[in-house]
Amino acid sequence: MRFWLLDRICSYEPDTELTAVKNVSLAEEYLSDHFPEFPVLPGVFMLEAATQAGAWLVRLSENYAHSIIVLSEARSVKYADFVTPGHALTMRVEQTASEERYVKMRFQGEVDGRLSVSGRLVLERYNLADNDPRQASLDERMIAYQRTTGSLLTRGTTVAAVEL
Structure with a gap:
């Protein structure tokens, strides 16, 4: 992944919702071109932050069962407000449905309580070995990397108690 667009996972409730934060810094390379006189977080990056938050909700809820989680739809x-350097974009995703390969979610991104972006996502999840058993070791390496990254993103995270 070229850009990690989440700096911290603040809280999550398995199979239900996740809240994460993206801190926008003027030091981020892509802001020099978007736009030089008025740098703003590109809308596609806000969508990617929502996708990454949704993928983390799936990973954490399913104990890293799938190596690949991608945006399907x-x-x-809707983009409602600019996100500029110095802002913290708080992204909240809420799972609305789950099927064998697909998870549906709503998302909302806010800065200081003001809506910046919202919409719905469909994420697809699978393992490479599902189509080619020779890829099982690659799935394992990818999941190990995701677990390491997840442990960094979730330091100090609040996890809702799950009643069994």
Whole structure:
């Protein structure tokens, strides 16, 4: 992944919701071109932050069962406000449905309580070995990397108690 667009996972409730934060810094390379006189977080990066938050909700909820979680559909995406350097974009995803390969979610991104972006996502999850058993070792390496990254993102995270 070229850009990690989440700096911290603040809280999550398995199979239900996750809240994460993206801190926008003027030091981020892509801001020099978008736009030089008025740098703003590109809308596609806000959508990617929502996708990454959704993928982390799936990974954490399913104990890293799938090596690949990708955006299949983005619907009703609305951009409401700019996100500029110095802002913290708080992204909240809420799972609305789950099927064998697909998870549906709503998302909302805010800065200081003001809506910046919202919409719906459909994420697809699978393992490379599902189509080619020779890829099982690659799945394992990818999941190990995701576990390491997840442990960094979730330091100090609040996890809702799950009643069994």
